[in-house]
Amino acid sequence: MHLGSFISRKFCTLKQTHSSSHLNLNIKALVQKGQHFEALQCYSKEPLKTFKLTFPALLKACASLQSLSIGRTIHATIIVMGMQCDPYMATSLINMYVKCGSICNAIQVFDHIPKSEDVTVWNAMIDGYFKNGFRKDCVAQFREMQALRVKPDGYTLSILLGVFSGVSTGKEIHGYVIRNSFEGDPFIVTALVDMYTKCGRAMDAWNVFESQGDKSNVVIWNAMMSGFCENGLWNRSLELYSLLRERNYEIMSSTCCSVLTACSEGEDLEFGRQVHCDVVRMGFGSDQYVHTSLLTMYAKCGLIEDAEKVFGSVLGKGVETWNAMVSAYVGNGWVHESLLTYNQMKTRVVASDSFTISNILTSCSIIGYYDFGRSIHAELIKRPVQAFVSVQSALMTMYSKCGKLEDALEVFRRMEEKDVVAWGAMVSGFYKNKRYEDAVGLCKEMVSFYMKPDRNILVMAINASVGVESLELGCSFFGLAIKLGQESDAFVGSSLMDLYSKFGQPEMAKRIFSGVSNKNVVVWNSLISCYAQNGLPELSISVLPQIVQHGLIPDAVSVTTALAAVSSVAALLKGKAIHGYLIRYQIQEDNQVGNALTDMYIKSGCLKYAECIFNNMPGRSLVTWNSMIAGYGSHGECFKAINLFGEMRRSEITPDHVTFLSLISACNHSGLVDEGLKLFQLMREYTIEPQIDHYVNIVDLLGRTGQLDDAYNLILNMSMDPEPSIWLCLLSACRVHRNVELGELAAQNLLKMEETRGSNYVQVLNLYGEAGMKEKAANLRAQMKQKGLKKIGGCSWIEVKDSTDVFFSGDSSSPRTIQVYHTLHSLRSIMKWKGDYSESCLQ
Structure with a gap:
């Protein structure tokens, strides 16, 4: 009996071991196939049967799904089992926390394990700092690694080359690579090429590429092609691809992706079609990333139908392919199609990622689909993707463009970590909704958090300073631009020029212009506009x-x-x-x-x-019609102006207040009273409320024909308070028609409003003088003298060849004054001689 019980227990143990082994193998197989959710489900059913070597696979699944809570649970189990100090386990834990966005937990794992010589643990931590943007910590970790004499490997150096954005520090690492004989490592060579191209040193990258004796590794070719493309040398990328084919090196699917990106940048459709043929011939037709690059290339070239064909040919569409199609629609303005594609994704149970959501929120921004955008936000609440800065920035942009700034601000304030893009999205929201003070305040807050604004934020801050009419504030942002080394940037410089232009300082704007390093057409346009706005x-x-x-x-x-x-x-x-x-x-x-x-x-x-x-002109806007109508009016072609107005109405162009002002002004100049009054009444049919200029023209029209009482009654019944121009117009008409009583009434109102304007007194003087009222004229002249008032002289100009001369009444400061007066004297003499000669002939 005792022996039977022992055999039975032994058999059960073997059975349980076999069952556990099967479970662990099943979890590893699911993770390898990318079925991460299913792998975690298997673990949750029988967590106690998990082997030591299965935990890294489970942590990888958590990282892929960004499931921080399950990852922490597995971490707790690892601690209970006493495996947290194992280098392989620690590396997996650090990688999981980094990919789940919890760098703090990753640091805790690293700090609580003995500092071993295993370089993989150090690499995991350095990579974690790098991916979270903590570049200084990344370098500090490397220094500590060297102090403890842990020798870096190729992967360590590759990460560090990605950290350094400056050429000098990058060259230091390059020197370390050469001294320690790492220059033959394809990963390091690729990282060096990437580093130089990101610093804008394409030729240095090419020298690294050329120095490689063995160029059979296609990864280096891919890096060089991508580098050329990043520096705007997409044609060199295409040449490199052609050279790669000539040498019969093995082309990878990633090579096709790189060259298709170059075709997209250069919009070289012909070369792109050739690469498409290569893709089919080399059997990359089922590669999802190649399909995505092909789709993007056709979309960038504006061939959305060809992009749809590529999309339709993909059998097992992953999220990247769906994203590429959504992005293609958004980039070509097919917003509704992008939303339909998103709905198809949901129907086919394809899990959207941060890129999908950002694109769909952009679509909502473009067409103002606030409710749809808000429903997407509601769906995101329960998903880890909401924590992505790109998604939160897209949410802020969507709310801002829909005019819901409070919602945008709510998203912004709830963000745990804000990058420059997030700050920029919120500043842009305030700026575009004309809340300039809030935009400026947020820029200041950003600087107080030691965040460096990029050029787009600086441009908005400078423009917002113009919005709040503060030159001092604009100058403070100019100082910040100098501190950040952005003052020579074309777009920042253009905004600074506009700032000084608006505050009447064209000389300062010219100094800014001179300091811009690469002047594009926008900068030149700012200078043209500056001079025009400042009377130059x-x-x-x-x-x-x-x-x-x-x-x-x-x-x-x-x-x-x-x-x-x-x-x-x-x-x-x-x-x-x-x-x-x-x-x-x-x-x-x-x-x-x-x-x-x-x-x-x-x-x-x-x-x-x-x-x-x-x-x-093929397409005439309202401004076009108004310009031509006003042109006819100013040249005395009143009937042509009225006929053109009739043609405009037949073209179903709705007139505005400018149209009627031009027409009434034309009637005024031609003395067409009835037509002018009819047009004035017609404004009511278009629900256009007359403005002060309309009333001035009607008063002048009635005054020219002597209908002074009607003009005065119109002024009394105006829907707004009369301005000085109205009374001046009536006064001029009274002077012409010798109506002193009404003229004095108009003069009283005019001088009450503008008692320091000399030209108004001159009009009243002329009224008294022409009516023979010398005493009143003398009294008014005495008042003018007492107040020190003078009439501002008129001016005229004449264009001769390439120069324009301006002459002011009573001014003798012109360099040609003597010549002008000599000519006038000659003309007067000739006129006098001809007059005397004519008289002698008549006698």
């Missing part, structure tokens, strides 16, 4: 040819701004020269350019040219 049209116009002299081609903004400056001085020859630039450099004409050309020719007196531009 001649300088503004002179900048345009300088753009061409510096090897750049002006764009539509350059031309539009320069034409506006030409219009302000009516310099026709220069306007025609700019029109020549437009044709010569085939600058794409849009409505703004067409409008600027029309306005320039109208103000320069060339109505026929303006008509030609107008008639040849």
